[in-house]
Each structure stands twice: as C-alpha cells, then as structure tokens.
Amino acid sequence: MEAMTMSQTVDPGAAAAGKIVKMSSRGTKVFYGEKRALHGIDVDIYRNEVLALIGPSGCGKSTFLRTLNRMNDTIDICRVEGKLMLDDQDIYDPKLDVVQLRARVGMVFQKPNPFPKSIYENIIYGPKLHGLATRKDEFDAIVEASLQRAGLWNEVKDRLLEPGTGLSGGQQQRLCIARAIAVSPEVILMDEPCSALDPIATAHIEELIDELRENFTIVIVTHNMQQAARVSQRTAFFHLGDLVEVGETEDIFTNPRDERTQGYITGRYG
Amino acid sequence: MPIQLTVAVLLILSAIGYWIGRQRAMSVSGGRVASLHSVPNYYGSFVAVWAGIPALLLVLFFLMLKGPVIEMLVLGAMSPDAVLSWAKASISPNDFQALSTAGIAGADALAETQRNLMMINIRNLATGQERFVNPAVVDALLPAAQHMQHLEATSRWSLFAICMAIAAGALFITHRKITPQFRARNNVERVVTWGLIVCSVIAILTTVGIVLSLLFESMRFFARVSPVEFLFGLQWSPQTAIRADQVGASGAFGAIPLFTGTLLIATVAMAVALPLGLLSAIYLSEYAPRRVRDTVKPVLEILAGIPTVVYGFFAILTVAPFVRDMGVALGLPVSSNSALAAGIVMGIMIVPFVSSLSDDVINAVPQSLRDGSYGLGATRSETIRQVILPAALPGIVGAFLLAVSRAIGETMIVVMAAGMAANLTFNPLDAVTTVTVQIAALLTGDQEFESAKTLSAFALGFVLFFATLALNVVALRVVQKYREKYD
Ligand SMILES: Nc1ncnc2c1ncn2[C@@H]1O[C@H](COP(=O)(O)OP(=O)(O)OP(=O)(O)O)[C@@H](O)[C@H]1O
Numbered sequence: 208m209e210a211m212t213m214s215q216t217v218d219p220g221a222a223a224a225g226k227i228v229k230m231s232s233r234g235t236k237v238f239y240g241e242k243r244a245l246h247g248i249d250v251d252i253y254r255n256e257v258l259a260l261i262g263p264s265g266c267g268k269s270t271f272l273r274t275l276n277r278m279n280d281t282i283d284i285c286r287v288e289g290k291l292m293l294d295d296q297d298i299y300d301p302k303l304d305v306v307q308l309r310a311r312v313g314m315v316f317q318k319p320n321p322f323p324k325s326i327y328e329n330i331i332y333g334p335k336l337h338g339l340a341t342r343k344d345e346f347d348a349i350v351e352a353s354l355q356r357a358g359l360w361n362e363v364k365d366r367l368l369e370p371g372t373g374l375s376g377g378q379q380q381r382l383c384i385a386r387a388i389a390v391s392p393e394v395i396l397m398d399e400p401c402s403a404l405d406p407i408a409t410a411h412i413e414e415l416i417d418e419l420r421e422n423f424t425i426v427i428v429t430h431n432m433q434q435a436a437r438v439s440q441r442t443a444f445f446h447l448g449d450l451v452e453v454g455e456t457e458d459i460f461t462n463p464r465d466e467r468t469q470g471y472i473t474g475r476y477g
Numbered sequence: 478m479p480i481q482l483t484v485a486v487l488l489i490l491s492a493i494g495y496w497i498g499r500q501r502a503m504s505v506s507g508g509r510v511a512s513l514h515s516v517p518n519y520y521g522s523f524v525a526v527w528a529g530i531p532a533l534l535l536v537l538f539f540l541m542l543k544g545p546v547i548e549m550l551v552l553g554a555m556s557p558d559a560v561l562s563w564a565k566a567s568i569s570p571n572d573f574q575a576l577s578t579a580g581i582a583g584a585d586a587l588a589e590t591q592r593n594l595m596m597i598n599i600r601n602l603a604t605g606q607e608r609f610v611n612p613a614v615v616d617a618l619l620p621a622a623q624h625m626q627h628l629e630a631t632s633r634w635s636l637f638a639i640c641m642a643i644a645a646g647a648l649f650i651t652h653r654k655i656t657p658q659f660r661a662r663n664n665v666e667r668v669v670t671w672g673l674i675v676c677s678v679i680a681i682l683t684t685v686g687i688v689l690s691l692l693f694e695s696m697r698f699f700a701r702v703s704p705v706e707f708l709f710g711l712q713w714s715p716q717t718a719i720r721a722d723q724v725g726a727s728g729a730f731g732a733i734p735l736f737t738g739t740l741l742i743a744t745v746a747m748a749v750a751l752p753l754g755l756l757s758a759i760y761l762s763e764y765a766p767r768r769v770r771d772t773v774k775p776v777l778e779i780l781a782g783i784p785t786v787v788y789g790f791f792a793i794l795t796v797a798p799f800v801r802d803m804g805v806a807l808g809l810p811v812s813s814n815s816a817l818a819a820g821i822v823m824g825i826m827i828v829p830f831v832s833s834l835s836d837d838v839i840n841a842v843p844q845s846l847r848d849g850s851y852g853l854g855a856t857r858s859e860t861i862r863q864v865i866l867p868a869a870l871p872g873i874v875g876a877f878l879l880a881v882s883r884a885i886g887e888t889m890i891v892v893m894a895a896g897m898a899a900n901l902t903f904n905p906l907d908a909v910t911t912v913t914v915q916i917a918a919l920l921t922g923d924q925e926f927e928s929a930k931t932l933s934a935f936a937l938g939f940v941l942f943f944a945t946l947a948l949n950v951v952a953l954r955v956v957q958k959y960r961e962k963y964d
C-alpha cells in the first residue's frame with residue numbers, strides 16, 4: 208500500500224491506470240569507493256511491463272540494474288543507500304537471503320555467457336541450486352518448458368547434450384534467457400542483451416521479450432532507441448547518475464519534458 | 478703476440494669503424510641527414526659489424542683447431558729414437574718390450590693413452606713447467622717441445638696478421654659502400670637476425686647434445702647389463718667387485734626399487750602440494766580481499782625462491798623428527814629417513830608452483846561466467862565447484878603434471894632426507910631412495926668411468942629424462958587445448 212502511494216509522486220498516470228508495483232526504488236544512491244555513481248533514483252517498475260533504461264554511456268544504467276538483484280555485492284568497493292523494494296520485501300535488508308532474491312530477480316548479461324557445459328546442464332543449473340526439482344523427468348520438463356519459452360526448443364531439441372558454447376551468438380543469448388527463466392523468476396533484468404548480436408538474432412530476442420512480458424516483469428538496458436521504442440511500455444532516461452525522466456515510452460519519445468532527454472533521443476549527444 | 482691482444486685490437490678497430498662509418502655517412506649526405514636511407518648510427522654499426530665479426534669468428538675457429546693441429550704436427554715430426562727413449566723411462570717394462578721388438582717408426586706406434594701422456598710431458602716442457610716432467614725424459618723430448626713452441630708462436634703471429642688484413646679490408650670495402658642510398662639499416666638488421674638465430678641454435682644444439690650424450694652413455698651401460706634386467710629387476714645394489722675374490726659385491730642393477738621410491742615420494746609430495754596449492758589459489762583468487770591477495774601472493778612466491786638445500790635442513794631437523802615422534806606415539810615403526818618426511822617437505826616446496834599455476838588458470842576463467850552463476854543465485858562455493866573448477870580443470874591438470882615432473886626431478890631434499898636404502902616398498906614410513914639420489918651418489922667422488930656402476934647413472938638419467946619429458950609434453954598439450962577454448 209505504501210509503495211502505491213509513493214509511486215504517485217513518480218508517475219501519477221500509471222498509478223491511475225491501476226498498475227501493480229513490482230519493484231520500487233526510493234532515493235537509491237550507489238558509491239564506488241568515494242565516487243558516487245547514482246545520485247538518488249526514484250522509480251517504480253510495474254508488473255508485466257517492460258521498463259527500458261536508456262542514457263549515455265557511463266550514466267549508471269548498469270549500476271542501477273545491478274542494485275535490483277544485489278549483483279553489486281560482488282564488487283568490494285560498492286556501497287548502496289536508499290530503499291529498494293521487491294513487492295513488500297526490502298532488497299537490502301541484512302536478513303534477506305541473496306540467493307533467494309536472485310532466484311526471484313534473474314539476470315541476462317550483455318555478452319552471452321553460457322557455462323562450458325551441455326545445453327541441458329546449463330538450463331538445470333539454477334533449478335538444481337534451488338532444489339526446484341529432484342527427479343530426472345522433472346528436470347526434463349523444466350528444460351523443455353524453458354527452452355520452449357525462450358524460442359530455442361526446436362533448434363536444439365536434438366542436441367541437448369552438446370556444449371552450450373557451441374551455439375551461435377543469438378542462440379547462446381536465448382539459452383541464457385532460458386537459463387534465467389528456468390528458475391521461474393518474477394523479474395528478469397537484461398543488460399544490453401542484444402549488443403553482441405546481429406539484427407536477425409536481435410529481432411528474435413525482441414519478439415521473445417514481448418512474449419515474456421505475459422509472465423514476467425522485465426527491466427532492459429539498451430543503447431538502441433528503436434529497440435527501447437519497440438519492446439518497452441515505459442522508458443527511464445538516465446543522465447550522469449540522475450534519473451531525468453521516466454514515463455510511457457510513447458510520451459518519452461514523442462514528447463519529452465526535459466531537454467536533456469530530447470537531446471539524447473534526437474541524437475545530439477550520447 | 479698473445480691472442481687477447483689480437484682480440485683487443487680487433488675490438489678497437491671495430492669501434493673506429495663505427496666512428497668512420499658515421500662520419501662517412503654524414504659527409505656523403507652533405508649535411509642533410511634526412512636524405513640518407515638510414516640514420517647515421519646504422520652506417521656506423523654497419524662498418525663496425527663487418528670490421529669486427531668476421532675476424533673475431535676466425536679467432537674463435539683458430540682457438541678450436543689450434544691444439545689438435547699443433548699436436549699432430551709435433552708428433553708427426555718426432556724421431557723414433559726420441560719416442561723410444563721416452564717410452565723406456567715412462568711405460569711398464571712389458572709394454573716397452575713389446576714396443577721395441579715390433580720396431581717403431583714414430584709416435585704412431587704408441588697406444589692412445591701413452592701418446593696422450595707423452596703429449597702432456599711435451600706441453601709442460603714447452604710451457605716451461607719442467608718440474609712436472611720426469612728428468613729422465615727431458616733430453617729426449619726437448620726437440621719436440623721446441624718445435625711446439627715455434628709452431629705456437631708462428632701460428633699466433635699469422636693469426637694476428639690475417640685478422641688485421643680481414644678487418645682492414647672490411648673497413649675499406651664497407652667504407653666505400655656508404656652512399657645516401659645504401660640500406661645500412663636492413664643490412665644491420667639482417668646481421669642481428671642471424672646473431673639471434675645462432676644463439677637459439679646453440680641453445681637447441683646444447684640440449685640435443687646433452688640428450689645424445691645421455692643416450693650414448695646409456696647404450697654403453699646396456700651393453701653390460703640387459704635393459705630387461707635394468708627396467709624390471711627388483712634388486713638394486715650397484716657395487717661391483719673390483720677383484721674377483723671380493724665378497725658381497727655382486728652388482729645388481731634392477732631399477733624397480735628406485736622407480737617405486739621415486740613414485741612413493743612424489744605421491745606424498747603431490748598429496749601435500751595439490752590440496753594446499755589449489756585451495757590457496759582458490760582462496761587468493763576468489764575469496765581474498767585485494768589487500769590480502771597483494772601481500773600473500775609475493776610471500777608464496779618467496780617460498781619458491783628458497784634453495785632446496787634449505788628445505789633439506791627443514792626436512793632433517795624438523796619434519797623427520799616430527800614424523801618419527803608421531804610414529805612412536807601411534808606405535809608405528811618409522812625409520813629415521815622416512816619417505817613421508819621427504820615427501821612432505823618436497824610437497825611444501827612445490828606448493829607455490831602449483832598455486833601460482835592454478836591461480837593463472839582460475840583467473841583465466843572469464844568473469845562473465847562467474848556473473849552468470851551469481852546471477853542465478855549461486856553462492857561463492859557453488860560457483861567455484863560447479864563453474865570455475867570444471868572450466869579450469871584442464872589447466873589445473875596441466876599444472877599438476879608439471880608439478881609431478883618437478884617432484885620427480887628434485888634431488889637435494891631427498892638426498893638429505895630420504896636416504897640411500899633401495900627398499901622395494903610402498904610404505905611411506907620406510908626409508909626409500911629415488912632415481913635422482915642414486916645418480917648423485919653414483920657420480921660423486923672419484924669414479925672410474927668404465928664400470929657398469931658409473932654408467933648406470935646415465936641409464937637412470939635417461940629414464941628420468943624420458944619420464945619428465947613425457948609428463949611435460951602431455952601437460953603442455955592439455956594446457957594448450959584449454960587455452961583454445963576461451964581465446
Ligand atoms: N566496478 C566499478 N568500480 C568503479 N567504478 C565503477 C564500476 N562500475 C561502474 N563504475 C562507474 O560508475 C559509473 C556508471 O557506470 P555504469 O556501468 O553503470 O554505466 P552504464 O550506464 O551502464 O554505461 P554503459 O552504457 O557504457 O554500459 C561510471 O562512471 C563508471 O565509471
């Protein structure tokens with residue numbers, strides 16, 4: 208209830224449309240040692256929506272994304288302040304189990320990074336960790352379902368035992384998405400998931416993201432304006448560690464309120 | 478004219494050549510250095526190289542051939558009478574009898590060892606060291622000695638003259654060649670390339686030479702002892718009888734006890750080194766904060782710099798008594814030089830080796846794989862066990878094999894701590910000996926290089942060389958295969 212009221216200060220239109228807040232950030236500041244990379248980010252992420260994070264290089268998009276599932280914990284010098292919520296759970300609560308958080312908030316990286324194991328083992332890696340299945344037929348079912356949803360099943364169903372590193376770049380990235388889906392997360396974070404792929408593989412992934420929206424909440428970082436426009440419902444523009452503007456994707460692209468946003472999307476800088 | 482002086486003059490000429498070449502290049506360029514093909518220093522080097530190197534090579538060649546050639550000439554010129562009177566005073570009466578009845582024509586009639594002995598006498602006389610020569614033969618050998626002195630002097634003078642001629646000629650020709658278009662840089666670079674090639678060829682040839690000498694000496698051993706006995710025999714006691722009536726000195730060359738001893742100690746060493754090295758590498762690369770890593774790594778590397786003799790002290794003074802006391806406390810019979818003590822210390826010696834190699838391969842696992850695993854909710858140890866170690870496994874296997882070959886080749890620690898008893902046993906509490914210890918023992922002190930006992934050292938060395946070579950080749954292949962995967 209608290210999150211709902213707070214969200215009105217951020218995007219009154221969305222709240223009015225009756226959307227459900229999945230994750231929220233209030234006053235999030237991130238420091239790398241002495242250096243402050245984010246200066247207080249207020250944003251809500253709604254369920255079953257794709258939120259695109261755009262902005263010039265080094266503005267803190269990846270940093271913000273990584274605070275959402277505490278991947279920043281793996282960096283010694285990184286410190287996070289502010290309030291980040293997943294449903295009604297405080298993400299940075301010291302009592303919170305990071306392992307469970309990451310099972311609920313999955314991540315797909317810029318460069319496809321399948322483990323040097325078979326396709327099958329890549330998929331069951333997460334479910335095995337979290338004890339989601341025990342019997343072989345349960346694992347088989349998870350593998351098939353995840354690959355189906357990632358749109359990869361037909362291409363790899365006869366070679367499940369071959370190494371995942373032997374796939375093409377686009378297939379590898381879909382394998383990584385399938386791997387993330389396999390633990391049934393609620394939110395999927397994607398950091399420039401298409402930047403290492405060719406246009407056809409990119410189109411594939413974009414379609415996939417659109418389908419995934421039915422079941423998951425998605426946050427995607429992208430440098431590609433068209434991509435943001437195609438796959439996202441809402442867009443957030445970051446600039447030098449500040450969140451400048453967030454709103455309906457259409458509004459941001461057709462009618463930006465801040466002139467920095469305007470400059471960026473029309474290609475004047477970035 | 479001592480040869481050092483010839484070399485010194487050549488070096489001076491070469492230095493002068495450098496200066497001349499530079500000057501000449503400056504003057505032909507007419508003050509516009511940019512119009513030269515190469516910068517003036519290259520013209521200087523060009524002249525210096527050609528003035529110095531060919532003549533210096535000649536000196537080297539001369540030094541290699543001078544001794545044998547002069548000896549041949551001196552011996553060839555000796556009269557039969559001189560040879561006979563030397564022989565009368567120097568060799569056993571029986572041999573002399575045989576020699577004189579055969580009627581000799583010169584030094585050729587002597588056996589090789591006799592001839593060498595006579596040559597040493599002549600050389601001592603020629604270099605003024607008469608006190609080493611039996612006075613009874615001085616008169617007979619004096620003419621030969623003078624002949625030798627004469628030849629030495631002439632050869633050195635002619636060497637000097639020829640070298641000067643070559644250097645001066647080269648100076649003149651190269652000096653004339655210098656024009657603005659002349660490609661001095663390319664010429665010098667080519668000489669440098671050849672120099673580098675020669676150096677690496679020398680390194681390779683030396684290795685080949687070592688292997689061949691091992692091979693030939695081993696063949697001589699195998700002419701005396703059959704390879705089957707050597708490789709499969711169960712008893713090692715290389716003391717051969719000097720006189721036929723000696724007791725207890727039969728000479729048995731079955732190397733199996735040495736192989737098992739080596740294996741036993743290497744196994745203990747790896748059982749210590751692999752867990753310690755690998756786990757410390759994992760801690761350092763995955764868990765340790767920057768500061769700890771930056772201090773601990775150099776400390777580990779200092780371990781690698783400790784001389785093995787010092788590890789030997791450590792084995793004798795600390796580890797061996799400790800192992801013995803533990804054995805006594807547990808009621809186990811432990812010999813004072815146990816394989817266990819030597820193996821433990823050798824393992825400690827290898828720890829930095831294993832840990833630094835493993836650290837390299839673990840760090841070569843891409844960060845993106847770690848991120849992928851953490852992103853799925855894996856903990857650190859799950860990530861290490863399920864992603865990092867499998868990905869790094871081939872490299873770790875390679876590191877392991879290299880470490881084994883070091884353990885097999887290690888000598889000093891085992892000489893000091895493991896003892897000489899060639900027991901055929903797999904009990905680490907017994908005393909054993911290793912291949913390297915036996916080689917060291919067989920070749921230390923005065924040895925007769927014809928006996929099977931001494932030659933067996935070469936056969937052991939050959940086996941050792943082959944084993945480590947095979948291990949290294951396999952290890953390198955494994956590591957290389959692994960590298961291909963990420964690059
Ligand atoms: N591990 C780190 N240590 C120190 N500083 C960091 C670290 N990671 C990021 N930063 C700094 O934080 C700021 C934001 O970086 P971030 O990676 O979030 O930018 P980004 O918006 O994702 O850029 P890009 O579009 O190039 O990926 C940058 O100034 C960067 O230098």
Ligand SMILES: [Mg+2]
Pocket residue numbers: 268269270398
């Ligand atoms: Mg980024």
